[in-house]
Amino acid sequence: MSKENMKAYWKENLGYLAILLSIWFLVSYVFGIFLVEQLNTIKFAGFKLGFWFAQQGSMYVFVILIVIYVKLMNKLDKKYGVDE
């Protein structure tokens, strides 16, 4: 793999990481901790929204984030011909 290609591959990878980790931070720290009181004023079914993010929602999103990451990276590996 050429030096330029490798740089481009790494840059795209870092781009994915930045987006996915921002969502990771948002659902757990922002929704579940920093804004929990504000979100708790919103209710769906028997759940206060902030509480739901802290004890349920964040964990669902974590699993989904890894699934998306695996899909994105498999595609990226193929694009640059570095898959196995």
Added chain:
Amino acid sequence: MGILAWTWILVGLSFTLYIGIAIWARAGTSKEFYIAGGGVPPIMNGMATAADWMSAASFISLAGIVSFTGYDGSVYLMGWTGGYVLLALLLAPYLRKFGKFTVPDFIGDRYYSSTARVVAVIAALIVSFTYVAGQMRGVGIVFSRYLEVDIDTGVYIGMAIVLFYAVLGGMKGITYTQVAQYCVLIFAFMVPAIFISFQMTGNPIPQLGFGSTGEDGIYLLDKLDGLSTELGFTEYTSGSKSMIDVFAITFALMVGTAGLPHVIVRFFTVPRVKDARASAGWALFFIAILYTTVPAVAVFARTKLIETVSNKNYSELPQWVANWEKTGLLKYEDKNGDGIVQYVADKDTNELTIDRDIMVLANPEIANLPNWVVALVGAGGLAAALSTAAGLLLVIASSISHDLIKKIINPSISEKSELWAARLSAAVAVLVAGYFGIHPPGFVAAVVALAFGLAAASFFPAIILGIFDKRMNKEGAISGMIVGLGLMTYYMAKYKLGWIGEMPAPSEWWFGISPEGFGTVAMFANFIVSVVVSRLTPAPPQEVQDIVEHIRIPSGAGEATSH
């Protein structure tokens, strides 16, 4: 059939299964011993990682902790799952590409230094030993509760079982027994949860059930909030910890998870880089099944408990209250002599003391479930404790036989001798862990927080910088790890264990952060020191920079090698 008979049957059956698997999957080479030959399929590795990860504490205590702390318990739920996102995105694929056997292997090679390797070995040993001490104790406690033997006997039985399959099978034996143990523990956790959810809300899915209404048409969480405030407790869905402390603890647990050697090493066992990514996803999926059920169980158990005992006549309480009073997990003291149970937050007038573990252990009885379900919970608790203990013991064994003996003391050791050295170290580690289990050090309660804080403060920055910062050199990494470890140890010793002078009050915590959350501060200190020192000292040699380029590209991971 009684509970005890059922317990013997289920525990006996599950142990026969584990031992059978251990004999079938015994290790023939040191590579099989350390990383199961590197050929574990991602789904299986995910299950094994989940069993390795979820200890007796997750299985037995976590629902109780959440039950009694409400929103504050979220730190454990998010903290012990969110770390897998970091593992999947920032560590697992690159370490798999690097392709060695242990975490100190990576630190030693990436930082081209035996000093770095030794610091990493010491950190791995401290983290794993503090963690395993609690596990062996957990094995003993579960045995004693369910099989009516004393705790020490329970620890001996647990030692014998772990000795058998960890020493014989190494990582290969452990991985396949952990797959079986995961199935046992998740079944044991979910069956009572589904029963209870259906009983209380008519919805069999616990994750949805605890947001539904009970028979009286009131939302369960609203009812619990009301009951809690009525009795003087904090409202269930609001916390009592400060926001900065909740943040710091959650962060320290996430980063600590991603820095724990017994978790990281699992990603060396899969064939390819993409398998490492996928197995982190599977691991979190299998963990999340239990972790998303935990808050539901917590709400069901707490509501049911308050409704059953609060302001009720003591002589009319159901049979399970008397059963658990015998074990000492439940205590009733009629302070005002009126024969009625006053269960309130105020310590002076509260008459009922409840151990948090009862929330999972007694749940099947509280919900009137059949005896085999009660026994199943015992088998599940043992599976959780044994699988975690085995995984930790393997890290200890490979740190000694591979990182110390093979890499530092005697590099010319033959393959066969190294395998025997690994087995011997595993045996010695089991004995030491068993000793801690029988004579638990006074700080066992603090032990898990300590292990996470130490892992966060030492390994996480060194590994991340090793992958993402090509300029990071040995001077930076070593000084960072030492500062992180030292700071964390000092803070724990002073503010948690009270070893330095008198134990200071929580009002004196730095930035209002508790010892449990201090790993976050120590980790940032490590990062800052590493980066500053590395920029003031020479860049790492070209071949090390080439290693970094190499691990960033997935292709050609091939097989893990010892050279």
